[in-house]
Amino acid sequence: MRFFTALAFLGLAGTACSQTVTLSVEQPPSKNMPSVPPERVVISIGDLQITAAQFDQMVDALPENYRPVARGTGRRQFAENVVRILVLAQEGRRRKIDETAVFKTQAMFSEASVMAGLTSDNIKKNVKLEEAELRKHFDAHKSDYERVRVRHILVRMRGSPLPVTPGQQDLTEAEALAKVQSIRKQILEGADFADLARTQSDDPETVPTGGEIGFFHRGQRVPSFEEAAFALDVGQLSEPVQTPFGYHIIRMEAKESKKFEDVRAELEQKMRPEQAQRMVEELTAKSGAMLDPEFFGIAKK
Numbered sequence: 001m002r003f004f005t006a007l008a009f010l011g012l013a014g015t016a017c018s019q020t021v022t023l024s025v026e027q028p029p030s031k032n033m034p035s036v037p038p039e040r041v042v043i044s045i046g047d048l049q050i051t052a053a054q055f056d057q058m059v060d061a062l063p064e065n066y067r068p069v070a071r072g073t074g075r076r077q078f079a080e081n082v083v084r085i086l087v088l089a090q091e092g093r094r095r096k097i098d099e100t101a102v103f104k105t106q107a108m109f110s111e112a113s114v115m116a117g118l119t120s121d122n123i124k125k126n127v128k129l130e131e132a133e134l135r136k137h138f139d140a141h142k143s144d145y146e147r148v149r150v151r152h153i154l155v156r157m158r159g160s161p162l163p164v165t166p167g168q169q170d171l172t173e174a175e176a177l178a179k180v181q182s183i184r185k186q187i188l189e190g191a192d193f194a195d196l197a198r199t200q201s202d203d204p205e206t207v208p209t210g211g212e213i214g215f216f217h218r219g220q221r222v223p224s225f226e227e228a229a230f231a232l233d234v235g236q237l238s239e240p241v242q243t244p245f246g247y248h249i250i251r252m253e254a255k256e257s258k259k260f261e262d263v264r265a266e267l268e269q270k271m272r273p274e275q276a277q278r279m280v281e282e283l284t285a286k287s288g289a290m291l292d293p294e295f296f297g298i299a300k301k
Contacts, residue, residue, distance in 0.1 A: 033072055043079060045086050058082060061114070124276040134267050138260050143218050143230075145258040150229050151193055151211035155180040156202035156246040165202045180240045180247040187237060193251055202246065215256070225250070 036042065038053035050058075059070045059078070070078040097103050138145075156162050157176035164170050171179065183200055187193050194210025201207050218226060225248060228241040232252035241248045291299070 033075060043083065045083060045090070048086065048090075050082075055079070055082075061117075120276065120280070123279055124272055127272055127275045127279065129268055129271055129275060134264065134271065135260060137271060138263065138267060142257070145263055146230065147215045147217045147256050148229055148232075148252060149215045149254040150213050150232075151197060151251045151253055152203070152206065152213060152225075153180070153183055153193070153197045153201045153211050153249045154203040154206075154246050155183070155200070155248075160202075160245045162202060162204075162245055165204075168202065176247050177240060177242075180249055184237065184240065184249050187249070187251075211251075212253070215254070 036052050038051060038056075040052050041049045042052050042055055043050040056071075059067055062070055092098060092103075098107075154162075155176045156165065156168070156171065157173045158170050169175075179200075183196055186196065194212075197211030198207055201211055203211070206213060218230065220226070221229070222243045222245075225241055225243050228238050228248075229250050229252070232238055232250065232255075234252050234255055236252050238248075238250040241250060293299075
């Protein structure tokens, strides 16, 4: 709603000013724009006066990606567009356009749009989140707050998207499995995992680090690799794990899991809009609003 209002206000929604508004989001905001007291009048059009605080409120109505420009290098350009719109509005009243049915309908919707946006912000700010609901959400999404750090050794097999390592053969699936099993046996017998990763792994990104992979969360790796990794305990070595790249051996280096208290603020920030949306849906359901089925069609379930 507020997005539409901002566009209409700027003349970007098909108004008479649409050809004059060219505020670009590519312009970097200046760090040295002057600051003035909020009560200072910064725009005057006859008897109409707009203070710095009111101007800032107008900027707040813009889409978020436009605001830095309107407060920075595009401040004057935005102000000039505001002046054009207000001048046209005054001329419209002189021509009694404000007395027409089309104006009254659009003005009603514009006012409702602004009110809806401000009310939505107020609901989000003041929505109450119960402790039990926060904990329930955390318990259902504990895996989102786990991460692991592993080492791995990859033995490439035929059909892998990775190129054949120089000096190595293009192994069949069976040959790759046999090789990775041999490497695993050497590790169990005391061979250094990192040394073998540097000499035997076909993963060019982790060969220099001895197979070390930085911390990662669920959803960031190939599913079979990820499933095997998160199932390991610290220090444990996996069985051979097949992925589209070949066969892996994985060793768990570190495992971290955040507690509820660690992510409470994050949960509140995430759940606040969801709870607010439910409240809006409840208000809508209780409103008794009706849509003419002949005009709008039957609602889809």
